[in-house]
Amino acid sequence: MQENLTKEEKRKKKLDVILRNAAKAFMERGYYKTSLDDIAKMQNVTKPTLYYYIKNKEDILVKCEEITCGRINAMLDMVMAQKSSGYEMLYNFIKEYIIIITDDVARCHVRHRGQMEDEVLRKQSIQNHKDIEFRVREIIRLGISDGSLRDCNSTILAILLFDSLNGLTSWYKSDGPVKEDELIEEVLMLVTQGVRAN
Amino acid sequence: MQENLTKEEKRKKKLDVILRNAAKAFMERGYYKTSLDDIAKMQNVTKPTLYYYIKNKEDILVKCEEITCGRINAMLDMVMAQKSSGYEMLYNFIKEYIIIITDDVARCHVRHRGQMEDEVLRKQSIQNHKDIEFRVREIIRLGISDGSLRDCNSTILAILLFDSLNGLTSWYKSDGPVKEDELIEEVLMLVTQGVRAN
DNA sequence: TAATTATGTTACTATTCGGTAACAATTTAA
């Protein structure tokens, strides 16, 4: 088809289509109610063909996770490289995070992380999230020590923040009634200012 | 055994044990990886016995939902009956909500709501949550109009609030390192004050 | 062109598990 793509690129693209379709189906119908046959049909191939691209069903979750965590960590690298105040870093992190997880592959990861049946994979998945959470705690601590953030329990705050951000994945649709700009604005206002009138 | 209990009370108690054990197992291993045989074994009965207390597997989720939503709505009745400021109502709601969802049956409901396979049940489940969310939006609107809460999009705020509160169910354990009081305090501070230093 | 590698298919296995029929024992009420 596309003669200008190398073999490797074509393979990568097909894997991406598989992940994207699977992720969407998992979000709509749930992981266990989506069979590999269902996923195969979306690509107009048969189930065994999938096994050329993935090790097994669970590997879809793992690959979605790798992609998403890779993006988040790269974003964190960028945000933290700017050496601004903790408040500004947190602000930028939230802004970028919302953009990243507004994507089927990322949503799939958020919903299924830490739920692999294979224990090794499950532990790795939990660790991946802990690593990211640790980096966000670092930002919060920075903000507290430079005086730009209120003194608080950084662990609890980080968790609460992730909960409300990750919760977006189950209701926010980029083509829905709430616009992305407005959403980011509200989240940022809530997190930074709270709800109490001044 | 307990001669002082009526037939109905005994039945109710057994159902409660089933729900509690099932909810716990669903939270630990996941709904689809917990078989009815597993649940039956926890009560030292066999699978068909469960069917005397529940209609089918999904009915466990429905019953967990009924119990939990009943509690939340009763709590909302109380909170709203006090006719205090919107801010105070929201404050009290958050405080009580955290207490309610620190319970296996409630956690099970939060994790599985809106995921029933039967369409009628699924829609009912979604509606149940919408009703509760509506009542909280009402509190927020009250607070905005009485000036105790910052002007904001009550819909988005309500969702974000529920996301972070419901997120508690997947990490908060009443016997864990974080004390309930401290948790409530941090949540309330985050929601009301935000993270920015004054 | 020949050989090799990549990509795909059909057909099948093995297993899990929700749900049920048929039957047994126990408790409660008449």
Added chain:
DNA sequence: TTAAATTGTTACCGAATAGTAACATAATTA
């Protein structure tokens, strides 16, 4: 006591589905 309702069991079925073996074809490369 006897009949009826309640609570439980054993043994089974049917459907779904993850994963695989064996085989077929297309695309690359030597």
